[in-house]
Amino acid sequence: MTITRLILKNLKKCRKLFILFCLAFLLTCIILPLEGWIVSRLVGCFEIEDKMQALQNCLIIMQTIIAYYLLRALVNGFFASYIKEAFSHTFISYLIADIFASVHAHSVRYFDDEMSGRISTAVNGFARGLVSAFTNTCYMLVRPLCTLIVSFAIIAAFSPALSLSLLALNIPYFFAVYKVNRRFFTLSNDRTKAENKASGILVDSIANASLVKYSGSFFTEQLYFYKHLKQAYRLHAAQGKYQTFSRFAFHAADTVFLSVSILLILFFAKRDNIALDNLFYVYTTLSGMVLSIMLINNFSQFSASLFGSLKANFDIINLPPDISEKENAKTLHASKASITFQNVSFSYVKDRPVFQNLNLKIEPGQKIGLVGHSGSGKSTLVNLLLRSYDVTAGKILINHTDIRDLKLRSLHQNVAVVPQDTSLLNRSITENLRIANPKATTEQIRNAARLACIHDTIMKLLQGYDSVVGERGILLSGGERQRIAIARAILQNAPVLILDEATSALDSQSESLIEKALQNLIKDKTVIAVAHRLSTLHHMNRIIVLDNGKIAEDGSPAELLNRPDGIFRKLCQMQNNGYLTYGENQ
Ligand SMILES: Nc1ncnc2c1ncn2[C@@H]1O[C@H](COP(=O)(O)OP(=O)(O)OP(=O)(O)O)[C@@H](O)[C@H]1O
Ligand SMILES: [Mg+2]
Incomplete structure (x- = not known):
């Protein structure tokens, strides 16, 4: 996806507001430059010899000026402001929601x-950058350009040669602006990349604050962060220096432009016999033209810098997803599921395979x-079964369907996971449980919590099920978080269940409490339990x-325990307690 496609896709979603905004905006673009022309008509009154006629003309022009200001207030105040706010907020909301979806x-x-x-700095930076790019493109580029076009058109009406000469004077000016700003783009792109890197280190370090504290590595950490921060500020300073130099150069260029323009006006005023009111208009417009050129110049500097950072942020967000869904992907409806790994090969890093031709039928x-x-x-x-990664060769089937032919959402709805390290969203317990089944009723949620032996613990919390669990669920203990994850899996009721050391954080009391719940949970399910x-x-x-x-081994627990040199048997023997407990339950 390109930035343009992203913008167009989201503009389509609010096309009515966008069209309204464009109409209102174009109206302001046409109306604003007319001010000088209407006011300059007053000067023409002094050239009329008949005093009564002059006064009458003057009154008509005054009425026109009042009507003009009223119209301008309406168009500028109502349309340009009100509709702009309505449109830009709607558009940005769609855009951010779209970016949120593409990141996920x-x-x-x-x-x-x-x-x-x-990632989060890039998403925020990109969204804020686009709002800024949008508003500034309108007000620092399109509107000044319209002002210039309307001004040149009016001047051309009474002196085409003067209009063309002024226009020609702009060409070398804009060419210089373009050259300078190309360098800006590169500088800004590099600066944003460095800032994102520093910001990533900051968040990573804060997220692991306890590791930094207890390992006594604060000073190393501080130096590491400072090194990257310094690099970002060095690039920031380089951009600032270049900006100061170019501003000075453009101010000098403005002075040359103004002086040459005045000479041109004087020359053509004499040659083309330009009337006094028109001459007055050209003079007043000249400062407006310089202002417009300055705005366009500022915009190109600003946009080179902005688009540089927009691109750097977009490059992070827009990496093509390595796991994609087929267009005709299917939805899996299954109450029971078989799983087949067929000649599966996989490697995280080239030439270092984790699996080669693995075959497994469950x-x-x-x-x-x-x-x-x-x-x-x-x-x-x-992870391969969950399509966190795609197999390098071979295929994984659920009920004879290749998981790459399934909708990702459908795959994940059908495979519930109770991970080793349960992370929760910083929201209420109810909301954390409802993630597994958005339609679950309060009663179903409570039943699942009861089955997972977490209901009583939740009820003891100050706000019960409405208690917010803190970042990544930090306000709950490891065992409590794990029981919430089990409750979540109960609510999800998927035909495949993955237990990744699901009871690792439970003490023996909770473990025995939860055994029955797990037994109920796994009853009709296909289960893969990873355990140390x-x-x-x-x-x-x-x-x-x-x-x-x-x-290396595949069989019933009793079979494997009886293999004299079996790995499973050895592992059981090594875990003395594990062996005994295991034996007890056979
Ligand atoms: N994201 C990754 N990138 C590169 N290599 C990885 C990645 N994750 C795991 N590996 C490597 O793949 C191999 C298998 O790792 P895996 O995590 O599947 O082992 P495991 O059996 O789950 O180990 P443990 O019992 O310690 O959890 C290891 O050699 C590991 O170093
Ligand atoms: Mg592991």
């Missing part, structure tokens, strides 16, 4: 690669415990042991 359309890889601070309702050493590929397998603590896997009827991206 990115895959997990994008959020892994980009710092969230950099029947509907089967409960898989996924175990293996750290780095063996458990989370990667789950093998004691949490006793609901599973099949264990897959991953070793270096390969399926």
Whole structure:
């Protein structure tokens, strides 16, 4: 998507307001430059010899001037201001909502690669930049250009040669402006990139404030931040220096333009016998023309800087999503689901494959415990199923449909996840639970919370279900957050359930409380449970042991425990407690 396409797409959504705004704006563009011409007609009255006639003309012109000012107040005040506000706010809201959607359309890889601070600075900077670009294009470019065109047209009516000469004088002037401003664009683009980087470091560092504090690395962190901040300000200063120099150059150019224009006016006034009122108009218009040129000049400086930073921000937002949805993507309607990994190969980094030709078939309702050493590929397998990343080769099927043929939303609605580290939105508990099922009734929400053994804890909070949980759910303990995630999965009621160390943050009391709830939750579902603590896997009827991206063992827990040199058996033995608990539940 280009910036132009993004703007056009959102303009379409509020086209009526936009057309109204354009009409109102064009009206002001035509009306404003007429002031000088109407007022200068008064001067013509002094050339009329008949005093009565002169007075009559003067009165008519005065009435016209009053009518003109009234019309201008109406057009400028009502249309240009009121409609501009209505249009720009509507347009910007559509635009930001669209950017919000395109940021969220990115895959997990994008959020892994980009710092969230950099993304949010880019979204805000881009949206604010576009509002500013829009208003300034109207008032610093289009309107002064209209003023110039109308002025040249009026002058051309009584002296075409003078109009053409003044126009010709503008050409080298604007060429110089263009040359200077190209450098501005580059400077501004670099400055914005540096600012975004510094801002990303700031947010990243604050988000990890406790790590910085407890590791005693504050001074290193401060130096690191300062180094990037300094780079941003160095580029800022370079841009400022260039701006000061170019302003001085343009002021000098203004003086030359004005002086040569006056000489041209005097020359053509004599040669073309220009009447006094017209001559008066040309003089008054001259300062208006210089002002318009200055505005256009300022705009081109400003826009070179603005468009430089707009582009830098847009480049962050607009990276093509590496996970995309097919145009004819399907919706999955399933109450039971089978999962098949067919010759799946995948690598995060080229030539370092995590999986090569992995084959795995999980029947509907089967409960898989996924175990293996750290780095063996458990989370990667789950991430591939969620299409956080796409397979490099092969395919993953849910009920015989390639997950790449499904709508992403549909895939995610059908695969519920209880992650190891549950992060919550900084909103109320009800809102956090409703994310899984926006249509859930209060009663359904409470039932899910009861099943997840979190209802009593919620009721003890000051505002119960309306309590806000703080950033990433920081006001709740790890175990409480995890139980909220379980309640969320209960509400989602998807045929596939992924438990990623789902009970890792629960103490033994909560764990035994939640066991029944989990048992209810997983009853008819196809479950993949990733676990290090093998004691949490006793609901599973099949264990897959991953070793270096390969399926090393596959069988029922009892079968694997009986393999004399089996990895699963060894892992159970190593986790003494896990082994005992596991055994108890067999
Ligand atoms: N985003 C990433 N970019 C590059 N390599 C990655 C990324 N995530 C994981 N890896 C690598 O892929 C391999 C498999 O990682 P994965 O996270 O799937 O292991 P895991 O079995 O879940 O480990 P753990 O038990 O520690 O959670 C590892 O070698 C890891 O370093
Ligand atoms: Mg993992």
